[in-house]
Amino acid sequence: MKSLIIGLIILAAAVFSMLPPDKAGLGWGDEVLKFLKGGLPVIAVLIGIIAVFIGIADIKDRTEAKKEEHEDKQ
Numbered sequence: 001m002k003s004l005i006i007g008l009i010i011l012a013a014a015v016f017s018m019l020p021p022d023k024a025g026l027g028w029g030d031e032v033l034k035f036l037k038g039g040l041p042v043i044a045v046l047i048g049i050i051a052v053f054i055g056i057a058d059i060k061d062r063t064e065a066k067k068e069e070h071e072d073k074q
Contacts, residue, residue, distance in 0.1 A: 018032055
């Protein structure tokens with residue numbers, strides 16, 4: 001329950017910070033968009049690397065399972 005309340009407070013603070021200054025916000029919307037534009041390629045590369053590692057591990061698991069299945073049949 002405590003973490004839910006803290007999460008809602010942080011979410012409200014984030015929304016407040018992106019509101020324009022004339023609507024009682026901090027006006028950080030442009031900076032947030034610049035950060036997202038700059039960070040998106042980096043995040044995409046990291047997700048791609050993780051996906052490749054997961055794919056390699058999946059292939060290894062499949063080959064090991066086939067070997068075990070073949071050994072069990074004999």
